[in-house]
Amino acid sequence: MLHSKTKWQSPAADPVQSGELVRRLSVSPLVASLLVARGMNDPEKAHSFIEGAMEEDHDPFLLKGMKEAVPRIQKAIEEEEHILVYGDYDADGVSSTSLMIHLLRHLGASFDIYIPHRSNEGYGLHNHALDWALQQGVSLVITVDTGISACSQIAYANDLGMDVIVTDHHEPPDVLPSAYALINPKLPGCPYPFKGLAGVGVAYKLAQALLDGQVPEEWLEIAAIGTVADLMPLLDENRAIVRRGLASMRRSKYPGIRALLEVSAVRVERVDAVNVAFGLAPRINASGRLDHAGRAVSLLTTEDPAEAERLAEELDLLNKERQMVVDRIVSEAIARLEDRLKDGKLPSIIVLAGEGWNVGVVGIVASKVLERYYRPVIILDINPETGNCKGSARSIPGLDIYAALSSCADMMDHFGGHPAAAGMSLHRDKLDEFAAALEEFASSVLTEEDFVPVFTADGEYTLPDLSLRAAEELELLAPFGMANPLPKFIVRGAVVKETRTMGQGNRHLKLVLQQEGVMVEAVAFGKGELAELLPPGTGVDVLAELSINEWNGSRKAQLMLQDLAVPQPxxxxxxxxxxxxxxxxxxxxxxxxxxxxxxxxxxxxxxxxxxxxxxxxxxxxxxxxxxxxxxxxxxxxxxxxxxxxxxxxxxxxxxxxxxxxxxxxxxxxxxxxxxxxxxxxxLREERDRLLIPTRDHFKTLYKWLAAIAAEPLSEQEALLRLTRQSRMSLRMLKMMLDVFEELGFIRRERGQVSFVTRPAARDLASSSRYTHLSELAEMERYFSEGSTAELQEWMEARRLGVS
Structure with a gap:
């Protein structure tokens, strides 16, 4: 029995509504049920979603602050003011900065960019950067994907004589900065109808406003990258941005995007949102995590193919380095935790700190430790010289990590975040007290049920349902991402037909599953260790995504396993x-x-x-x-x-x-x-195994004994002679002599054995030692030679017999 890593749930779509969609839209029952489960139960609404008619392009001037920002920027361009674009180091910030570079180039503006260094400076607007901007002659600062909380810094910029226009999408604080203009759909009183824009989405709306809606279509490629990478909901306007951006990306003119797709092993003409999330975004983020995000900005804005190829390779190497750094820290963190567990139980919240734990990746490490233990996790890097710790937290649905940190705010220098993730800094002298306070808070909130991850699938289906046609039809619902996830299906009662490992170090698992006469290949990345536990014939339940495997011109349905279980012992x-x-x-x-x-x-x-x-x-x-x-x-x-x-x-x-x-x-x-x-x-060596005894075995032994033991003979000598004549093991012969002794066919006295010439007639079956030998030989045959299925069936029969 192999337990799933998560508890699976699946809503049941209304069959009447699904049937209506099948009839009205001519889609498969699978796609119809997915639409209903995602709230598209009305045929017109579902049709609009499929065709993209629901994807509105809202008026950028509905954004509060846009009417003030646009003329100020136009004035700066007309009067040749020097503008600073101030961004952030994650993929959304890089995309936002890159989009603004394309915009300001297009407008012929004089500008510089500034992105803080993650490790050396940290997030947000910094006064020293404003001092530098003043030296460069900057009179207008435009922030992208940051700035909505920078009250003191913007006040400082005002004192320096610089105007600041903030474009951001993060939650605004109670007290807002006194900027020249604030553009954020989440601002109180902002009438903009869609609140889910990424930072790059807000920057794109600024471009629309400045260009009277005539924005080059290819800029949507950059907007799509930031929107997907920042896990924004792919609904409403975001769906339009990503859908159109991906369509443009499939024929991209940007050397940087084409080079990045190539090093990510993504075919340009088939790029999708999943490729962006797991191929492009990690490489862009690696720049800001291990180096400086400016390298990624250069890649997305260069017009030189050779430079693009060089930069893409550098980002790819940085990403590989990032993976190795993460793997090392995860191993160290787990070892440290397991060492603690020898004397106690797993804490409700895991707090681990170490020197040399790169602060740029501690968030990723926290996510991986959470995935392993399914507990809220805080990972901190300790500066060995100052003792200062900077860390990241990741939490589970049962615990609001921001609330947990707020309960011990006095122990930290800074902290911020939201219910699922947060960041903080404190001195190492406070670590034990910090961990204890968080444990007290978490243990009062969390229950055992909170420690069981729950995964909501899109429904339960059979392998025949998950056909190539169904996989092709799923594209009607794309692009997939937050709020419109890639569909996941539960299949129960499939049977493993083939099992093998693949990839370097046999890290990955490949199965062939069968159900109702249909066979489908299934791949599980990182689950190669399960191969020896899933021999052919094993019944499995799986949670999987449906994809298309293309190889040598052949296309077939393929399952990408997210979780699996073997429901029987x-x-x-x-x-x-x-x-x-x-x-x-x-x-x-x-x-x-x-x-x-x-x-x-x-x-x-x-x-x-x-x-x-x-x-x-x-x-x-x-x-x-x-x-x-x-x-x-x-x-x-x-x-x-x-x-x-x-x-x-x-x-x-x-x-x-x-x-x-x-x-x-x-x-x-x-x-x-x-x-x-x-x-x-x-396993016993073959010469020492028992045979299931037959009457012929005993007849033969009886004749041999009659020939050699008519007179008393050393039992050792008798056994030696018998082993020369027989293929039976010495152990087998000894036990057969026990049977003969019990039946009165031989005598044993003082190490000698003699043959009884006229014994009383006795049936072998009357000997308890014969019964014991027969049963033991049968058991050993199953345990030594029987197949796994034979042995399991035999043991189950024994279990039922003694229960």
């Missing part, structure tokens, strides 16, 4: 494997939840003569049971009351096979609810 066949303790660790990581005390859910059964192995560090926390000659199986450690301990176990290791059927039955009875059994016992 499993038997993992690692018979004869070396490094049993290593297998334990890997199975624990995959099968059991990432919570404290997870090893308490695992038990190992072993022979008494091997108990010294349990002292190895890898086995710490695992309960041990031993085979017992009289009880069948006994707990080695002090465990809770009778019958309770075994029921708590979800993963059982057989480090040795049972020595009798009684031991096997006792084992199955002790662990009635075990979800998974892993076979890690060694």
């Amino acid at each position: 499993q038997l993992f066949d690692f018979r004869g494997a070396r490094d049993a303790a290593g297998r334990l660790g890997r199975l624990l990581d995959v099968l059991l939840p990432q919570t404290t005390g997870r090893q308490e859910l695992a038990a190992a059964v072993i022979r008494k003569d091997r108990l010294h192995e349990r002292e190895l560090p890898e086995w710490q926390g695992t309960s041990f049971w031993v085979y017992d000659q009289y009880k069948g199986i006994s707990p080695l450690d002090d465990l809770p009351g009778e019958g309770i301990a075994g029921k708590q176990i979800s993963l059982l290791y057989l480090l040795d096979m049972p020595e009798s059927l009684q031991q096997l039955d006792a084992l199955l009875q002790a662990f009635p609810d075990v979800q998974n059994i892993a076979l890690l016992h060694s």
Whole structure:
């Protein structure tokens, strides 16, 4: 049994409404149900969504502050004032800055740009940058994707004689800066009908206002990048920006965008929002995280193909470096946390700090640690010289991280954010107190249910539903992103037909699934470790996205697995494997939840003569049971009351096979609810195995004994002679002699054996030792030679027999 990483939910679309859409729009039932589930239950509304008619292009002058900003900028251009574009270092800020460069070039303006360095300066408008601007002769500052909270800095700019126009999309504070003009759809009293614009979206509206709506179509490519990268809702005007931007990008004239697509291994003519989110955006963001965002701005604004190719390669290398830095910090953070967990339980909120944890990537690290443990996470970089810490927080739906930080605001120098993510700074001397205060707050808010991630899919379907035609039709709903996510489907009861790994280090998993006569390939990135747990014939439930795989001119439907589960108990066949303790660790990581005390859910059964192995560090926390000659199986450690301990176990290791059927039955009875059994016992060499005894075996042995043991003979000598004549193992022969002794066919006295010439007639079946040998040989055959399916079926039959 393999548990899913998340709890799946799926709304059921109204079949009547779906049927109406199928009839009126001539779409598949799948697409119709998706439209209904996303609120497009009216045929006219659904048709408008598909055709893009709902994507409005609102009047830019509806934005509060636009009427003041436009004439001020026009005046600056006419009078040849020097303008400063002040941006931000993330992908939205880079896109906003780049769009303003294209605009001001188009208008023939004199301008400079300034983007603060993430690590050295941090977010927002800075007075020293304004001092520099004054030296450059700047008289007008236009901020993009920043500035709405910069009250003191804008007041300083005013004192220096510079006007400031703020274009931003972040939540405005209660007290607004005294700028020449504030443009933000979220401003109180702003009549603009769509509040979800990205920073680059606001900059694009400024361009529309200045150019009387005659904005070059290719500028939408840059607006689309920032909108997708900043996770803005792809509805209303954003849907139009991204849809048109992607269409332009497929024939892009920008050398920088074409070069960036190439290093991202994205075919220009097929670029979509997903490619932007996972290909372009990380490389643009890498510039601001590890270097300076100006490099990314240069890429999006250059007209030189050679420079574009060089810059794109540099960003690609920075992104690879960023990935390595993130992987290193994640490993260090997890190791530090796991070390703490040896003596306690997982905290309600995880707070970790370390020197050399690049502040530009701590947010990504926090996200990855959250994904592993599903707890709110704060990761901080410690400056070893000053002791100052800068960090990022990521949270789960059950905890408002901004509220949590507000509860201990006096411990921090600065903090800010929203319910899901935040940033903060404090001194390392406050870290322990900070973590304790957050833990107290979080533990009072969070419940066990909050620690189970919930994933909402678009519905439950079968593999025949997820056809190539269905995958092609999904494009009707594109572009996909925030508020219009790529559809995800639940498929239950599919059967694995093929399993293999792929990619460097076998990191990725590829399956062929079958259901109702239809076979579909499925790929799961980063899940290669599951391959040995999903042999052919395994029944699985999957949560997946539907895509199209194109190869050598062939197109077919393909599932991209997001999560999967095996709903029935499993038997993992690692018979004869070396490094049993290593297998334990890997199975624990995959099968059991990432919570404290997870090893308490695992038990190992072993022979008494091997108990010294349990002292190895890898086995710490695992309960041990031993085979017992009289009880069948006994707990080695002090465990809770009778019958309770075994029921708590979800993963059982057989480090040795049972020595009798009684031991096997006792084992199955002790662990009635075990979800998974892993076979890690060694295999007997063939010369030492038992054969299922037949009458012919005993007839042959009887004749040999009659020939060699008419007179008393050393049993050792007798066995030596018998092994020369027989292919049976010495162990088998000894047990057959036990049967003959019980039946009175031989005598054993003082190490000697003699043949009884006229024994009483006895049936083999009357011998308890014959029955024992037969049962033991059958059991060993299953445990040594039987297929996994045969052994599992046989053990299940035994379990039902003893339950």
